[in-house]
Amino acid sequence: xxxxxxxxxIGYIAVMVVCSGILLSCNQETILDSNCQASDxxxxxxxxxxxxxxxxxxxxxxxxxxxKQVGFFxxxxxxxxxxxNHQGKYQNGSWSxxxxxxxSSLTATLAVYYPYTASTASTISMVPALRIDASKDxxxxxxxxxxxxxxxxxTMNQRYSxxxxxxxxxxxxxxxxxxxxxxxxxxxxxxxxxxxxxxxSYTGTKGTFSTDIxxxxxxxxxxxxxxxxxxxxxLIIPNVSMTxxxxxxxxxxxxxxxxEILADKLSEGKFTxxxxxxxxxxxxxLGLKVNKVSTTDWADVIGGDVTVDVDNPTP
Numbered sequence: 001x002x003x004x005x006x007x008x009x010i011g012y013i014a015v016m017v018v019c020s021g022i023l024l025s026c027n028q029e030t031i032l033d034s035n036c037q038a039s040d041x042x043x044x045x046x047x048x049x050x051x052x053x054x055x056x057x058x059x060x061x062x063x064x065x066x067x068k069q070v071g072f073f074x075x076x077x078x079x080x081x082x083x084x085n086h087q088g089k090y091q092n093g094s095w096s097x098x099x100x101x102x103x104s105s106l107t108a109t110l111a112v113y114y115p116y117t118a119s120t121a122s123t124i125s126m127v128p129a130l131r132i133d134a135s136k137d138x139x140x141x142x143x144x145x146x147x148x149x150x151x152x153x154x155t156m157n158q159r160y161s162x163x164x165x166x167x168x169x170x171x172x173x174x175x176x177x178x179x180x181x182x183x184x185x186x187x188x189x190x191x192x193x194x195x196x197x198x199x200x201s202y203t204g205t206k207g208t209f210s211t212d213i214x215x216x217x218x219x220x221x222x223x224x225x226x227x228x229x230x231x232x233x234x235l236i237i238p239n240v241s242m243t244x245x246x247x248x249x250x251x252x253x254x255x256x257x258x259x260e261i262l263a264d265k266l267s268e269g270k271f272t273x274x275x276x277x278x279x280x281x282x283x284x285x286l287g288l289k290v291n292k293v294s295t296t297d298w299a300d301v302i303g304g305d306v307t308v309d310v311d312n313p314t315p
Contacts, residue, residue: 042102043147066090069116111197113140123194161271170284177220181251257288
């Protein structure tokens with residue numbers, strides 16, 4: 001009687017060994033073995049190369065220094081819960097969130113951005129400002145992945161637009177040409193806003209931007225191509241469209257001077273992400289005149305100048 005019981009136990013163990021072998025085989029060969037179903041084994045988000053597109057005279061992305069901090073987002077979708085702004089860094093040979101995000105066999109939508117700012121919001125805050133530190137340029141990339149995706153290289157794109165204002169004085173302008181203030185005003189100038197990295201969309205609060213921290217006593221020269229030409233490089237929050245002109249107001253030698261930039265002179269008729277709009281203004285005894293408007297990519301010096309005819313009232 002006892003012998004039969006032992007035989008039953010032995011048979012049960014043999015069946016379990018075979019089943020375990022089959023399961024182990026499927027786990028190890030999930031992707032390659034057609035006899036196994038698609039794997040749902042979670043895999044961490046890892047980007048092996050992360051770069052930005054801001055290299056001068058080259059479209060080759062610039063590798064982000066590995067001592068920097070980045071942020072990760074994951075969009076809500078089937079099988080995934082939204083994750084907002086997980087801080088990440090370069091660790092163990094790749095960029096990944098400190099609080100890891102996991103990928104299954106379902107496709108997830110993700111985004112990575114730089115520079116990292118601590119927040120739990122689903123969007124990234126933006127403010128217009130003088131561009132005095134290129135390392136603070138906001139850039140991001142949106143991508144999709146699952147647990148079979150190898151993220152070899154991701155390139156982040158610029159999310160601000162830039163307005164480079166160059167100011168000179170005419171040959172017959174005898175005053176010193178001291179430039180102390182600049183404001184931008186229009187229906188589509190934002191004084192604060194947000195960028196949604198998953199949907200790649202912008203929102204903003206309209207208002208008047210003023211260069212409060214603009215360097216005082218900036219003297220004007222007469223050559224717009226000079227390396228020391230008086231200029232202001234401003235980060236602008238992009239907009240969907242422009243419904244009117246942008247009014248630029250300068251204070252030069254304590255005179256308040258105004259000029260208008262029409263929407264059709266800007267790239268795509270608006271302030272476009274990753275574009276630089278360069279505007280050359282001339283101060284004369286009669287007022288302020290717009291001489292040229294040109295649009296280039298953020299990094300590469302391409303595109304041509306566009307002559308703009310503007311009638312400005314004498315102040």
